Amino acid sequence: MSKYIRAKITENAPVNKGHNLLVLSPDNIQQHPLPGQFYMIGTDFSYDPLLKRPFSIFREASGELQFLYRIKGKGTERMKEMKKGDTVNLLGPLGNGYPIPGKNLTPVLIAGGIGIASLFPLAEKLSGNVHLFYGARTKNELLMLNELKGLLRKELIISTDDGSEGRKGTVIDALNVFLTSNSHPPQADSTSNFLLYACGPSPMLEAVSKFAAEKGIKGYISMEENMACGVGACLGCTVKTKKGYKRVCKEGPVFSAEEIVWT
């Protein structure tokens, strides 16, 4: 089973302003990805863009791989141009996915922006038995809300920076309220029975980590760094941890929140 895959695009359509869903049908047999793992996707058209870009697996369904991506720069602009029937190359699944919570722990998922792409399959795997905090800058940047509502068996707590949907403020504010106030009594759980899973922009991850440390809750965070190889060979994607630099692509992207040294 190769990790170097050629795949045909079966869908590449906007799901929201500036965000696309890419559905790929791999040519060759491949490993099944776990939630939190990622693929390096290359459009290989020319040498500019040159490198593959990392994207979390969003869903695997009927042999197809789905990715949710935000159009950001050169690479994703190019990706957006690709049409049904075009071919892409990908490497994956890569890295370590989210560890599955023990039975006595209640998973709390915290997604910032496009971070939802990597937490969605975790929620799915956990049969929707998760609390999901989902924040974005504005209503238009919230993705897959219907799918999430259908999936979740616990609460979906939305926040937007501008208050255009859900609570106004950051996911951290919302999480804070949830975990400290009584307004959301976490049913049978006590705070220390929560297990946090976070994916989103770096300042959010830092806040989640600090928060978890303060409350004495364990947490996993999915880190982001620029990548060149995606397979641990170039040492390009390291983050500082208490045990020195570690590679996001190989030792991560999911790290224990307490491992990371924030600078």
Add this chain to the structure above:
Amino acid sequence: MSKYIRAKITENAPVNKGHNLLVLSPDNIQQHPLPGQFYMIGTDFSYDPLLKRPFSIFREASGELQFLYRIKGKGTERMKEMKKGDTVNLLGPLGNGYPIPGKNLTPVLIAGGIGIASLFPLAEKLSGNVHLFYGARTKNELLMLNELKGLLRKELIISTDDGSEGRKGTVIDALNVFLTSNSHPPQADSTSNFLLYACGPSPMLEAVSKFAAEKGIKGYISMEENMACGVGACLGCTVKTKKGYKRVCKEGPVFSAEEIVWT
């Protein structure tokens, strides 16, 4: 009237193996091109390919610009990928077209391969009153034969290197037979009343030039060189002439056959 034009693709389809017809609908008013003039066309997607590529005007019809191109390397590969509705940038019309023959002269057009793209509009402008020698490596590389047959009022003499269509051999062989033997008596014209127009690969142009010199016939040839700017600024596209280096994009692409120094 600007020469820097944005245009929408209204058609970009194969006309034959490895050859496309590109039809562009310019956004802004533009100058009308003359047969033999060219445009620099850029797909502007990324920096690789970087430079625009030169293409002769094939036809201008109902405000649209048509180009006939051979898929050769990176630039034309990229061009082939462009779809209806996509935008391209172009500069043009550039360079000098074919001089129109005086009344007492019989135009003889000699096209090698994709060279037909630049001679077609000349034949059209001369209402088909031309002899056309059209050569290609093989049958499959002969383009627009039906259109040519409809257009021409004189003979269309086809040759292919492999003899798969028309005479076997080069256009030069065919031309030689035509001009020297009696098998094709040039109606009322005497040899010196012919005026040659040639566009094709460099060895063909050289042969035409030598031929014209030997027979004492005047000829115009459309030269090719790698181009960067297309407007005379970079001095990148020069060819050696009896009066020193001249720019294909500015003093050409059409030159008097006797002007060129072949090396």
Add this chain to the structure above:
Amino acid sequence: MDLTVNIGKLKLKNPVMTASGTFGYGEEYSEFVDLNKLGAIVVKGLSLLPREGNPPPRVVETPAGMLNAIGLQNIGIENFIREKLPFLRQFDTSVIVNFFGDSIDEYAKAAERLSAVDGIHGLEMNISCPNKEANWSIFGTDPKVTFEVVSAVRKVTDITLIVKLSPNVTDIALMAKVAEDAGADAVSLINTITGMAIDIKTKRPRLGNITGGLSGPAIKPIAVRMVYETFKAVKIPVIGMGGIMNSSDAIEFMLAGATAVAVGTANFVNPSTTIDIINGIESFMVENSITDVKELTGGIKI
């Protein structure tokens, strides 16, 4: 909003110039660009006598770049003054003449002649040229020779003198310092980086001259680094170039230390690049509440 910048005695209306050799003698692009809007026009390199240049092919594309081996073809200083300068005099923009020679003496003679002409506002001396007195080694790769040739030119001209540095050196900051010490009013960099390409089918070099100069986006990271190193080493203004395609690139060079920028290869890709960049810099200044473009120079945060 103040877009003006000072280069020696010259005050440019904005920091955007054309790079020598990519904009002809100005007139070639006048159909596409309102020349009055440019900070300066830098013309194709001139020598005392006309030059024929190299055999074709002279240009070839490479990944995100191009190689050129024009071979310094030019019409010569006298023809320029007679045939091309009158056209340029019509415009309200600074005209900078790029020039070169085969020997120190030729450099000095060229500079002297050009300084005496109305309508030439500044000189840019290209020192990436072979020196016939030193076995055709490149002037601009030897600090001693660079000092000599710049000093010789400085002696004969009072108008703004820009020295255009070769990037094919171990220590660009040193070369800039040498030019400064020899009296340059500014340095411009980078000139093209020597490169080459071979056609594997024919086994022949893709350029008639075998090697050529690499330009375009491919070299931008190298150029930005050299501008940064040079800015830290000299007090005179630095004019940055090498792969500038848009206003973001231009601002990047200014943050690295450039007082002005020049646009080269990008003109070929989009003839209105210079104008787009001027507009883009203005918008950037508005968005970032910058009132004087000079604030950008060296604005990198380390």
Add this chain to the structure above:
Amino acid sequence: MDLTVNIGKLKLKNPVMTASGTFGYGEEYSEFVDLNKLGAIVVKGLSLLPREGNPPPRVVETPAGMLNAIGLQNIGIENFIREKLPFLRQFDTSVIVNFFGDSIDEYAKAAERLSAVDGIHGLEMNISCPNKEANWSIFGTDPKVTFEVVSAVRKVTDITLIVKLSPNVTDIALMAKVAEDAGADAVSLINTITGMAIDIKTKRPRLGNITGGLSGPAIKPIAVRMVYETFKAVKIPVIGMGGIMNSSDAIEFMLAGATAVAVGTANFVNPSTTIDIINGIESFMVENSITDVKELTGGIKI
């Protein structure tokens, strides 16, 4: 068909190697590439003691290239021998260890230690490193220092010694000659070219280390030129690299004078590039009736 090439005492089964730092310690790509097929595996640069490397971001893409500032992070020679080498010993391919030091003494110690180990077939010394004894200037940019450090290493090792040259110099052929005179069995080039990129929104360098090394197709024309210049200057084999993406590129380097080639950045784009290149070279030889790959070296027609 003979694909073998000789580099010093080493006979490689084919001329395609991996470039140091882009292929980890071999195992990272073993899922993607049959390591037995490679001419040689060149591992990430090692030093006597482990190194932490630079703060992130460490890589950033540029037009047709990338900048890296890994900062020579590595696990140190002893850990390599203990943890990584046993894996590599399983394969029937040459293992070349890239190494470096902070001082001449460190280089010599590292070379001595590595030469004594079973399963290491060749050494590549990276001299694009800062010299702590000379104010952190780069070893490989000063001919005198290059001569000294290569000589010191040559004294302590008998196995094949490749000197990897820095392209950030005025005269690469001179540096190659110096390495040859100091006893190198081969030279490899080019290492990355120093570059930099700035984020205009934050005004900060895009790399944690401010500057980094440019690699990828963008630098290929420069690399080919340097290989060509070096080939003409030395008698020892030249290993060519810099932007090789496919077999045409590899053949281009060989025509310019390379005896073998190394694939770096391309591994990131397509992990099977090395294998594709080996196959591509074979096809090219068949099409052109070439029976010995060594015929390609220096085959350019001028």
